[in-house]
Amino acid sequence: MQGIGLNSLKKNPALIPLYVCVGAGAIGAVYYTLRLATRNPDVTWSRKNNPEPWQHYRDKQYKFYSPIRDYSKTESPAPKYEE
Template sequence: MIKTMIQQVKKHPGLIPQFVFTTLGITGAILYLIRLSRGPHVTLWNKTKNPEPWNGLDPTYQYKFVAIDTDYKNLKKEGPDF
């Protein structure tokens, strides 16, 4: 596979930035997943050893909630006019 890439780069040198940025993107994604798997919240993933993970969190833990505040009374119409 690497021989094929080298042959393609020799024929088309414009592919060098594509290979560089693709490699950087894949490396960044792998490093992010490694960092995510070693974080302090990993105990929340293990359901066999800790079936109630919310009991281990202290009251100052910052929870991540999604709050969508949509007031349906203020919507002007139900759908688009055709």
């Protein structure tokens, strides 16, 4: 196929920005998927070490901006799940 090899990119340098944008988009998508898989409290990889991962975020700020500085002193709106 034309446009895939290095020789054809030398003949058509206008394709280089296309490859850069597609590559950056692919890297961004992979990064975001890995970030969601490792940082999201809904995902737990080790059930033995952290059986209730949502309780870790109980006293943390969820909003982008909030005038409240210390969430540990306020009542959390999250329900308490206990077995």
